[in-house]
Amino acid sequence: MSGDPRLRLHRHRGVAVLSLHGDLDLFASQQLRQPARDLADRALTAPVATRPRDREDPSAAAGRDATPDGPSSGGVDPVRYDVLVIDVSAVPFTDSAGLVTLVAVLQLARTHQAGVAVAGASADLEKVMTLMGLAKVVTLSASMEEAVTVVLGPTPGGRG
Numbered sequence: 001m002s003g004d005p006r007l008r009l010h011r012h013r014g015v016a017v018l019s020l021h022g023d024l025d026l027f028a029s030q031q032l033r034q035p036a037r038d039l040a041d042r043a044l045t046a047p048v049a050t051r052p053r054d055r056e057d058p059s060a061a062a063g064r065d066a067t068p069d070g071p072s073s074g075g076v077d078p079v080r081y082d083v084l085v086i087d088v089s090a091v092p093f094t095d096s097a098g099l100v101t102l103v104a105v106l107q108l109a110r111t112h113q114a115g116v117a118v119a120g121a122s123a124d125l126e127k128v129m130t131l132m133g134l135a136k137v138v139t140l141s142a143s144m145e146e147a148v149t150v151v152l153g154p155t156p157g158g159r160g
Helices: 026-044 096-111 123-131 144-152
Strands: 006-012 015-021 083-090 115-119 139-141
Touching: 006 026, 006 144, 015 026, 015 144, 026 083, 026 096, 083 096, 083 144, 096 115, 096 123, 115 144, 123 139, 139 144
Parallel strands: 015 083, 083 115, 115 139
Antiparallel strands: 006 015
């Protein structure tokens, strides 16, 4: 049960990435389940300034950040609120309680009608997720970069 479990929410190419670090065991899951759900909820909830009714009135958007976790990455990529990547590449161990935490985040994303990709799962975690049928509702990718590319789909100019 070693490891220092942490959560980090950031954006990569406009896509929300929830990165988990450390063992995702019973102890960590008890500490991380609600914070992980809260961060995912924040990442998938468009700020008032980006909602359609505010697009008609530009003054309504004045003074608000473009993303729920601060300014977007240089304004190059559009911020997406309909997809979430869960990066578990720094999670060496996941037990059944850890799976419950992952499923809680997946369920939350589904309530937002968001697409979800899990990046960097160990062979054991990927196998368990497949056996549980989770691979039918989420995309499993080898890396965070690959997951972001998959959820963004093909884009003009070959990027994505």
